[in-house]
Amino acid sequence: MTILETERLWLKPYQANMADSVYAVIKKREIADTMLMIPHPYPRKQLDGWLDYVQKSFDIGQSFEYAVFTKDQPARYIGNCGLVAVSKAHHSGEIGYFIDPGEWKQGYATEACRKMLELAFTEHGLNRVFGRCLVRNPASRRVLEKAGMAFEGRFRQEFFMNGAYEDIDYLALLKQDYGAPKQDTPF
Template sequence: MSIKAMGNCGLVRVSKEHNNGELGYFIHPDYWNTGLATEACQALVEFGFKNLGLERIHGKCMATNIGSKRVMEKSGLIVEGLARHEVLKWGTYEDVWHLGTIRSEWLNRKS
């Protein structure tokens, strides 16, 4: 029997001081466009607000990673800005989308 990892996800860099957490995930390319990333991220957002009592959840992705940006948007995060040339990757500066949501926005969308 061969076991293949589908990916991982979690709330990373959770700050008790500021009551927020960053959404982080990786999905193996064999599972892209299956809805798994969105399902996992939606569950994490709900867990962060309901179980951890966070006030804010945020995430970021390379501007070229349209799929990842869409996963976060489907999970309730809203584009807050584009940081130009935020990352130097393999000798090229990359722009990075920053997305986030706060508890009251999430609750309003749930109703």
């Protein structure tokens, strides 16, 4: 499996021996609070099943999730970035990511997302990649926008999390617009 490289990051396919490092990050409340599908507390037993699922999905081309490491500390896991729910029939997929809260506001998520978009359009032949984020998480929306994605709409009360309905923003990028100069938007 190929290891991806950016200016400051290594993105590596997940392996079972990463479990303890991944768990140290994924179990944090801040991760669950900003993600749609990660519970808190995160059961340690669930992680092994997730890693197995990620590896199998990678092998069959359904999802391509990578463990994120910084080049200056290449053994320290700092998060996840990947293409999930890849549809070969529709040439589309969803981008997803999380970064250790101790590493927030350093541009790692944007850097990793840009690499995933490159992979989506140049290696996997996708035509459309979308991302979604909680409306109350404007930092995640900024990551998607800085990676080149455009706002497409808001799904009101789409998810029920922690006793409250959550509005979700959807952003996307088409292959035809990949690499095109970004236009300022009025919002």
